[in-house]
Amino acid sequence: MRVAALSRESGISVATIKYYIREGLLEPGTPTAPNQAEYGEEHLHRLRLVRALMEVGGLGVAAVRAVLDAIADPDLSFHDLLGVAHRALAPRPHPGPVPDDVVRARAEVDAFVQDLGWRVDAGHPARWALADALAALWRLGREYPAQVFQPYAEVADDLAAWELQTVPTGSRGEAVEGAVVGTVVFEAALVALRRLAQAHHSALRFADG
Amino acid sequence: MRVAALSRESGISVATIKYYIREGLLEPGTPTAPNQAEYGEEHLHRLRLVRALMEVGGLGVAAVRAVLDAIADPDLSFHDLLGVAHRALAPRPHPGPVPDDVVRARAEVDAFVQDLGWRVDAGHPARWALADALAALWRLGREYPAQVFQPYAEVADDLAAWELQTVPTGSRGEAVEGAVVGTVVFEAALVALRRLAQAHHSALRFADG
């Protein structure tokens, strides 16, 4: 398979494929001549993985590269890999000092996570994301404690327990890709389902009829 | 309060405040002279709402404007407003025809939603988001039926039922803003909590110790 075929199969333009190769998201094909190279199924699969991470997961090129590098690194444990995926999904923090209320929110979130009995790295980006959400609520005049998140924490706990049971199957490569894909695309699915469920319950309560 | 004070209180540069006014995200201050205007608490609050939608919810300027317009529109029902928020949160679809597998995924998702007994608009953007997630799984060689989402649908249903019970309190303006804020920031919180719970359960299973 050469670029034209790869492009046709994947639905991605040749120019973009070249760009991904330049950016290190896709291996160059195996060269057969100074200006010819051959691509295989693995290139097609990789391309689909890249697009899934970008389109479904909303990752940027740099974040995709970080995830792919982590998948390729045989020294990383499953747990480490999940951390990389979580870091890639988190928006990059703004520069400058952390505002005061966010500092307080982080402390509250840390205490909340500890109360839940969860064992999570101190610097995990999702802690900060949760603190940002809490601080946003405060700024809008909703003076909630971190315990507002309790119901969400419970379902998240159930979900994650179930997910972690079912993930690791097959070879390392497969399991590791499965973990990333699971994290990213089932997150998108969960969010979509919450919105659908909200629409449903809102229709039950408020729509005419 | 004049711009400098508004800027200080909100932490947003004067230039950006002007930009938001130009873009219709913020009302101009009440003019006291040809080139002087006065801002109040409501401007500060609005600014914080805008930032929350952008930073926590990841909305762009156009999406924020759509949400704010919907909040301001007294003719929109609570249900309609939720729809606007959901549409604002959805990424805008790429141009061009819908790929074949996505068409099939949408059909599967529609059937799945119907089986759940959920009453949701046929064109709800979250249906498409869920179909995109399903199609992404297929493309990566995971030939799941839409029923893989069942566990997620159940927790989403529980969560949404509880959320819709607790949302509408206070005046229309408050309730309506609360609905939007709830949708957007608790979504971010849910996602963060799922990641934390995953990290926790992954640590339990795979980390040393």
Add this chain to the structure above:
DNA sequence: AGGAATGGATAGTGCTACTATCCAACCGGC
């Protein structure tokens, strides 16, 4: 033989969220 395709390099595009500059009116301390 010769038109199309290729890899590799480099430059340009479109979009978004700002950011900078300018200007003529103002404000407020002296």
Add this chain to the structure above:
DNA sequence: GCCGGTTGGATAGTAGCACTATCCATTCCT
């Protein structure tokens, strides 16, 4: 009432990102 700093309003410029277009010397394929 003077003058440095601020304001609203207009216009133009910037940075980052994900591509996209062009060029060129080979190579493919019929």
